[in-house]
Amino acid sequence: MIALIIATVLLSRALGLVVPNVFTSNTAPSNNISTLPSPFPTRQLFQFKKVGTYIENVAARFNGDLLFSTLSPAPELYLLSGVQSGKLQANLLYTFPNMTGLEGITEISPDVFVVVGGKFHSIANPISGTFALWQVSLAGVACPPCGIDSSGGQPITTKLMDLPKNIFPNGIVSVPGKSGVILVADSFGSLLRVDLNSKEVNTVAAVPEMSPVPGWPFKIGINGIKIYDGHVYWTNSFAATMYRMPIKESGFASTMESPSPSSDDNGKTSDDSSNGEINSTIWPGSTSTAHKDLGNKNDATKNVTVETVAFLPVTFMDDFAVGSDGSLWITTNPNNTVIAMNQKTRKTAVVAGGMYEEVLAGVNAAVFGRLDTDRHILYVVTAGGLTSPVNGTFVEPAKVMAIDTSRAQDEGF
Numbered sequence: 001m002i003a004l005i006i007a008t009v010l011l012s013r014a015l016g017l018v019v020p021n022v023f024t025s026n027t028a029p030s031n032n033i034s035t036l037p038s039p040f041p042t043r044q045l046f047q048f049k050k051v052g053t054y055i056e057n058v059a060a061r062f063n064g065d066l067l068f069s070t071l072s073p074a075p076e077l078y079l080l081s082g083v084q085s086g087k088l089q090a091n092l093l094y095t096f097p098n099m100t101g102l103e104g105i106t107e108i109s110p111d112v113f114v115v116v117g118g119k120f121h122s123i124a125n126p127i128s129g130t131f132a133l134w135q136v137s138l139a140g141v142a143c144p145p146c147g148i149d150s151s152g153g154q155p156i157t158t159k160l161m162d163l164p165k166n167i168f169p170n171g172i173v174s175v176p177g178k179s180g181v182i183l184v185a186d187s188f189g190s191l192l193r194v195d196l197n198s199k200e201v202n203t204v205a206a207v208p209e210m211s212p213v214p215g216w217p218f219k220i221g222i223n224g225i226k227i228y229d230g231h232v233y234w235t236n237s238f239a240a241t242m243y244r245m246p247i248k249e250s251g252f253a254s255t256m257e258s259p260s261p262s263s264d265d266n267g268k269t270s271d272d273s274s275n276g277e278i279n280s281t282i283w284p285g286s287t288s289t290a291h292k293d294l295g296n297k298n299d300a301t302k303n304v305t306v307e308t309v310a311f312l313p314v315t316f317m318d319d320f321a322v323g324s325d326g327s328l329w330i331t332t333n334p335n336n337t338v339i340a341m342n343q344k345t346r347k348t349a350v351v352a353g354g355m356y357e358e359v360l361a362g363v364n365a366a367v368f369g370r371l372d373t374d375r376h377i378l379y380v381v382t383a384g385g386l387t388s389p390v391n392g393t394f395v396e397p398a399k400v401m402a403i404d405t406s407r408a409q410d411e412g413f
Contacts (some may be wrong), residue, residue: 030311031348033339036411040351040403042359045379046080046090047399054123055381055398057171057319057365059105059113061138064371067093067113068381068400069102075117077102077136080400084373093141093155096134103131104172106182108196111138114160114182116169123387124218128167133160133184133194161199166192171225171234171319175251183251185222185234188212193251204232204253205245205304213238224319224365228326230254233309235317235330242309242317242328255303310341310348319365321378327413329378329405333364334388338380338403340413347412352380352403358394360401361385378403 045066054072061067064084070076075096082088096102102117118131137156163169167188175181180196183204189211191204210222216238223237231244246254310328314337320330328341329351337353337360353360362383369377384398405413 030313031341031346033313034347034349036349036351039353040405040407042352042404043402045083045088045400045402048384048397051384051395051397052386053398054101054362054383054386055365055400056101056103056383057105058367058379058381058400059107060367060370060379062111062370064369064374066367066379066400067105067136067138069105069115069117070398071101071103071120071383072123072386075099075102077105077115079138079141083379083402084371094136094157096157099130099132103170104185106172106174108135108174108180108182111141112136113138114172114174114196116163116172116184118163118169124220126168129164131163131166131169133163133172133182133196134158135160135196160196161194163194163201165201166190168219170220170223173225173227173232175249176227177249178251181251183225183227183232185210185225187220187222187237189221191222191225191232191234202252204247204251207304207306209236209239209241209243209306210234211236223317224331226320226322228322233320233322233328235320237316237318240314240317241311242320242330243306244309245304245306253304255305309343312339312348314339318363321366321368323368323405323408323413324375327408329366329368331363331366331380333362333383336360336363336385336390338363338366338378340405340408340411342413345412349411349413351405351408351411351413356391358385358390358396361390361394361396362388362398363401376404376406376408378405 052073056069056071058068066080068078077093078090079093080090099117100119102115105115107113113136115134119127135158141155166186169184170187171185173183182194184192190206193202193204212219212221220237222234225234232247233244235242248254314332314335316333318331318333326343330339335355337350340351341348362385363380366378366380369375380401382399384396389395
């Protein structure tokens with residue numbers, strides 16, 4: 001599978017292939033990507049020693065430390081401490097059982113995080129029904145600002161629930177103001193709302209803009225997700241497009257009513273007499289049949305309004321960060337770049353990395369710092385070019401990088 005990914009990406013590069021606007025709401029023209037006088041400064045914080053490592057996601061702790069998850073070679077969660085002091089140290093927090101790789105991370109309450117992971121035949125080739133959500137509490141784990149030194153306690157890990165009816169849970173995000181409620185992107189084409197307290201799983205939407213590109217060999221549609229200003233934003237990776245739709249404070253789409261039936265630990269509704277079969281309505285013109293067994297019987301797509309935010313001339317859009325002003329900072333994995341976009345002016349530019357540069361080989365997730373001293377720092381993680389070697393040959397161990405975005409406002413972002 002990895003060889004197929006490499007071959008496909010290299011062919012796409014050679015042909016200059018960009019997937020055309022294939023979905024109904026994707027009517028916006030491709031963003032023109034400008035060139036900055038010079039890239040934003042980058043510095044390396046951490047790098048594994050061995051090739052074959054793949055960092056998948058990253059989250060910032062309140063004290064300036066970073067958490068990052070690995071997709072390969074094992075489903076591991078690491079803590080990178082000393083980010084602010086410069087006394088950097090990466091420690092393995094936990095290796096998750098019954099998985100081969102981790103995907104998204106989100107904070108659900110102060111210093112309590114949720115991760116999602118599952119089993120894969122190979123990278124980008126998940127085993128359906130093997131994914132689960134775990135909670136990781138870092139209360140008491142090395143936190144100098146709050147008086148806890150490096151001899152503090154160990155993280156408390158708890159399995160929350162399985163996601164047996166889903167194919168490829170990927171990006172996750174907490175719903176602001178809703179304790180224990182998260183949204184989960186199933187890259188096979190749907191957005192889920194998961195109540196971690198009741199274990200209820202509902203489909204928020206399952207629209208074509210979330211589905212894998214028809215005819216494309218890799219079934220990766222919706223990928224990174226974030227919530228900003230009353231909307232959920234998501235990337236559709238091989239469509240190289242970012243979309244958004246309005247949501248309620250509850251996390252449901254703003255045009256749908258909250259479902260009433262509750263579900264058991266397996267996501268099956270209490271009044272479900274159809275063995276979990278869902279008749280989700282797909283937008284007109286769609287031939288998708290992927291959205292069955294998603295955990296409820298509600299019409300999750302009726303009257304959902306989807307807007308195109310950005311359509312980039314790249315081969316892939318991965319995860320992203322949203323600035324406090326609404327600016328978008330998008331990672332492009334096989335394109336080895338971070339692209340910034342001003343939503344108001346639509347100005348778009350590569351701010352770090354380059355298609356044929358090694359500095360951000362396989363960059364795939366980003367998060368801004370949370371302290372006054374690092375809110376301008378964009379922390380990104382990489383796959384080291386594992387699935388798409390730079391220039392067709394260069395692969396390195398995965399790493400964590402810091403990008404200084406102090407010039408963002410001056411550059412129009």
